[in-house]
Amino acid sequence: MLKHKKLTSKNGITIPKDLREDVGLDAGMAVDIESRNGEIVIKKHTPICKFCKSIQGVKNIMGIEICPECAGKLLKAVEEKYGA
Ligand SMILES: [Zn+2]
Structure with a gap:
């Protein structure tokens, strides 16, 4: 229209x-x-992963759009940096 x-x-x-x-x-x-x-x-x-530009399963976490794969990598990196 x-x-x-x-x-x-x-x-x-x-x-x-x-x-x-x-x-x-x-x-x-x-x-x-x-x-x-x-x-x-x-x-x-359309939510797009900030890190790999994927649109599959992207969620917004604390203002960052992130896919499940990158979220897993980020979580692992955070655990290594800060200990968990
Ligand atoms: Zn990603």
Whole structure:
């Protein structure tokens, strides 16, 4: 559905309710934004592992998006550094 909107003075934009509902976006949800072939694409945020860039099973731990494999490696490294 094509919508015409103006950017605010701070370059912001409100995504119309019907478009948000179409894709299941609610206030406060993270989004990914990228330019693609001269267009700006906004979509629900896909969690990506900070360390290996995997998207499989990624969870947010203390603000860090991390996959199970890297979480295991990190846990082992922490245990070695701090003793556990
Ligand atoms: Zn990872």
